[in-house]
Amino acid sequence: MLLPPLHIKLGLMKQFVKALPKEGECFKYLCDQFPGLSEAKLKEGVFIGPDIRKIMKDENFETKMETNERKALESFKLYDSGFLTPV
Numbered sequence: 001m002l003l004p005p006l007h008i009k010l011g012l013m014k015q016f017v018k019a020l021p022k023e024g025e026c027f028k029y030l031c032d033q034f035p036g037l038s039e040a041k042l043k044e045g046v047f048i049g050p051d052i053r054k055i056m057k058d059e060n061f062e063t064k065m066e067t068n069e070r071k072a073l074e075s076f077k078l079y080d081s082g083f084l085t086p087v
Contacts, residue, residue, distance in 0.1 A: 006049060008079070009049075009052065009079070009080060010047065010048075010049075010052075012076055012079060013045060013047050013052050013055075013076070014044070014045035014046065014047070015045065016045065016072055016073070016076060017030065017042070017043075017044075017045030017047070018043070018044065018045045019072070020069065022043060024066070024069075025064045025065075026061075026064045026065045026066070026069055027042070028064075029060070029061065029064040030042060030055070030061075033054070033055070033058065033061075034051065037051075056077065056080065061073075
């Protein structure tokens with residue numbers, strides 16, 4: 001069974017956000033950037049495509065991260081750019 005790239009992207013983002021420390025600066029920044037999303041949705045990493053694009057374009061987002069979080073985001077960006085897209 002093949003999954004559409006959007007489903008993979010949404011799943012990766014969900015896992016990324018769920019792995020963030022909920023008391024960390026990065027998670028708090030996400031809460032501030034998406035006040036319309038409930039805290040439960042944020043904790044579960046429920047985002048849609050436009051939300052993900054907004055996060056990826058936000059230059060301040062990476063400054064709120066720890067080193068390991070930044071490395072995980074870089075891996076996500078590699079997939080998002082098509083470099084790691086399955087054939």
